[in-house]
Amino acid sequence: MSNSTLSSAEAMGERIPGTLLAAGLGKPWKDLLAQIFSRRQTQDVLLIPAVPEPLIVWVLSGSAVVEEREINGDWQANRVTAGDFFLTNTPTPYELRWTAAKTAPFEVMHLYLGLPLLNRAAAELYGKEFDIALRDVSGQRDRVLSSLLEPLRAELQAPRQPSALFVQGIAQSLAVHVLREYADPSGKPARRQRSGLPAFKLRRVLALMEADLDQEFHLERLAREAGLSEFHFSRAFKRSTGFSPSHFQIRMRMDQARRLLRETDKSIVEVGLEVGYSSPSRFAQLFRREVGVSPREYRDQG
Numbered sequence: 502m503s504n505s506t507l508s509s510a511e512a513m514g515e516r517i518p519g520t521l522l523a524a525g526l527g528k529p530w531k532d533l534l535a536q537i538f539s540r541r542q543t544q545d546v547l548l549i550p551a552v553p554e555p556l557i558v559w560v561l562s563g564s565a566v567v568e569e570r571e572i573n574g575d576w577q578a579n580r581v582t583a584g585d586f587f588l589t590n591t592p593t594p595y596e597l598r599w600t601a602a603k604t605a606p607f608e609v610m611h612l613y614l615g616l617p618l619l620n621r622a623a624a625e626l627y628g629k630e631f632d633i634a635l636r637d638v639s640g641q642r643d644r645v646l647s648s649l650l651e652p653l654r655a656e657l658q659a660p661r662q663p664s665a666l667f668v669q670g671i672a673q674s675l676a677v678h679v680l681r682e683y684a685d686p687s688g689k690p691a692r693r694q695r696s697g698l699p700a701f702k703l704r705r706v707l708a709l710m711e712a713d714l715d716q717e718f719h720l721e722r723l724a725r726e727a728g729l730s731e732f733h734f735s736r737a738f739k740r741s742t743g744f745s746p747s748h749f750q751i752r753m754r755m756d757q758a759r760r761l762l763r764e765t766d767k768s769i770v771e772v773g774l775e776v777g778y779s780s781p782s783r784f785a786q787l788f789r790r791e792v793g794v795s796p797r798e799y800r801d802q803g
Contacts, residue, residue: 550703563608614676
């Protein structure tokens with residue numbers, strides 16, 4: 502993961518529900534994608550794409566019931582509070598939703614561990630590059646992990662310039678700890694998402710899709726952003742998300758439409774226009790297909 506991994510972090514704050522509070526940018530955060538978010542109290546179904554890099558989500562404050570499932574599978578719920586964490590390295594996309602308590606802001610830290618960082622740790626531990634399956638962890642605690650994540654959080658949010666030596670030292674320790682504690686005990690090789698998009702490319706593409714949410718879909722522009730041909734981009738994107746680029750844009754539009762219907766007094770026609778549909782009937786048709794009810798029924802349920 503190069504420094505370009507971090508170039509779209511602030512833009513991604515618009516894609517991921519909530520408010521981006523801090524993002525690691527520049528040389529100190531090489532081979533890491535670190536972000537801190539204040540989440541909305543409730544979140545409908547959110548698709549989490551599959552990328553090669555493991556993702557750690559650490560709860561900083563508040564509490565919530567977080568539910569996860571394979572796409573269209575059964576929901577599995579976990580009640581989490583500050584200090585709990587999730588570790589995900591799945592080769593397939595999955596879905597997420599949550600309801601947070603109103604007693605405190607629900608804030609989380611996201612940390613993607615870049616493959617170069619993991620390769621260095623795996624070379625020391627096992628004498629080879631990172632090719633080990635990691636166990637998925639949901640809503641657990643790890644005292645050592647928390648002790649490594651806390652100084653990274655402080656460095657992210659401090660007003661001073663972060664120290665590259667400090668951040669990289671902790672990042673290497675974190676990579677070693679994750680491999681030691683969460684490698685699959687069977688020693689099975691990692692099931693890689695073959696030809697999927699790496700995290701930094703996927704985030705650049707999703708930021709562009711978000712910025713153009715009300716515009717006509719342009720596959721060529723997205724492929725150019727990823728540095729791939731249209732054919733190879735479409736295949737890699739679907740392997741990462743489970744959906745074609747055009748279908749994923751529709752899902753993003755419906756996510757935004759649900760938020761507008763729930764949180765604003767805009768008319769259904771205005772909501773449709775804001776997410777790119779000049780035809781109310783087309784908007785209603787796609788909304789029902791993706792959400793399961795009509796826009797009016799969804800608003801009435803809220």
